[in-house]
Amino acid sequence: MADTIYTISAFIALAAVITAGVRLIAGPTVADRVIALDVLTIITVSLIVYIARMSGRIIYVDVAMVYALISFVGVVAFARFLERGL
Amino acid sequence: MKRLSNTLLLFAILLLVWLALTDFNLADRLLPGAVFSLVVAAIFAPGLDILSEIRPSWRGIGYGLVYPIVFLRELVLANLDVASRVVRPRIPISPGIVKVKTSLRSRLGRIILANSITLTPGTLTVETEGEFFYIHWIDVTSPDIEEASREIVRTFEKYLEVMFG
Amino acid sequence: MALAGSLLTLAGSLLLFLGALGVLRMPDVYNRMQAGTKATTLGTILFLTGIGIGRLPEPCIFRVLILILFIILTNPVSSHALARAAHRAGIRLTEGSVKDDLDTHA
Known part of the structure; x- marks a missing residue:
């Protein structure tokens, strides 16, 4: 029962990836695309932890943590770039 | 004195994070973690005089414990609000x-307020x-500065005021 | 415990989806940011908590907690940086906005 619900949740998160992906492709301005990217990375972090649970490899949680760190730095760098160029 | 307490605070935070990352495996991990935390804290504490804006008082600690609860309540409300708007x-x-x-007045208080x-x-x-904060409001109900301030910042301000001033 | 965890994860994934939907449907950059920041923050918190308290081979609830704390701390910062950059880059608010104090100020 619980496993089924976990699987359904993963599929809903995948649907969220597709939804945000549409904005990533369509977004009229750069800022729109960066927001979509930010949302995508957060969903991806959740999905990585989900995979860690499913495959029983705790080490993947560390991967998710590093990914969250890097995406934060990336978004802030993008914001800086938007503001005045690199 | 100020610098020493900053170093100790940073050391405590770093060590706690390290222990959490290693599942509180005290036998193997405590000593190297403590050494590295101490080195990093000694190097970076002088640049973090923002930490000394924390007011150590009993009332401040009490408010510091209540604040996350207030914050979580607002966070849940925020999500229900966004969710109810998006699905219409x-x-x-x-x-x-x-x-x-x-x-x-304190920088730390303002940072936490802005993030909250x-x-x-x-x-x-x-x-x-x-x-002054410039705030994008999804549903502007009062364009007047006084009223907007009351509606947006007062919830958190009364806690942060005691904690940081 | 596993069932409670799975239900938390389900709620979290729904919020993640609603956040993504908000990013898709809202009319301008700032409104999209509102949906993208808030809904995904709580969504991730619930999703990760659900996995953390559910069945896992070893205890790693602390690592998940650190991850959650990190997301609470960084998510508003990155969206604030992005909003400020967007406003400075000259992206205006959508049609039908009430007012823009920052615009008249600058």
Whole structure:
């Protein structure tokens, strides 16, 4: 029962990836695309932890943590770039 | 004195994070973690005089314990608010950027206030300038600065005021 | 415990989806940011908590807690940086916005 619900949740998160992906492709301005990217990375972090649970490899949680760190730095760098160029 | 307490505070935070990352495996990991935390804290504490703005008082500690609860409540409300707006066929918004004034003086207090505002219903800090915050509000109900300040910042301000001043 | 965890994860994934939907449907950059920041923050918190308290081979609830704390701390910062950059880059608010104090100020 619980496993089924976990699987359904993963599929809903995948649907969220597709939804945000549409904005990533369509977004009229750069800022729109960066927001979509930010949302995508957060969903991806959740999905990585989900995979860690499913495959029983705790080490993947560390991967998710590093990914969250890097995406934060990336978004802030993008914001800086938007503001005045690199 | 100030510098010593900053170093100790940073050391404690770093060590706690390290222990959490290693599942509190005290036998193997405590000693190297403590050494590295001490080195990093000694190097970086002088640049972090922002930490000394924490007011160590019993009332401040009590408010510090209550604040996360208040914050989580606002966060849940924010999410229900956003969710209820997004699912409607025609999104009900009247957005705008309003200017609000905060009475907080410390930098740390203002940082936490700005971040808390961003995670509460319908508000997003766009720009700060001294004691004024420019806030994108998804549903502007009162364009007046006094009233907007009361509605947006008062919830958190009364806690942060005691903790940081 | 596993069932409670799975239900938390389900709620979290729904919020993540609503956040993504908000990013898709909202009319301008700032409103999209509102949806993208708030809904995904709580969504991730619930999703990760659900996995953390559910069945896992070893205890790693602390690592998940650190991850959650990190997301609470960084998510508003990145969206604030982005909003400020967007406003400075000259992206205006959508039609039908009430007012823009920052615009008249600058």
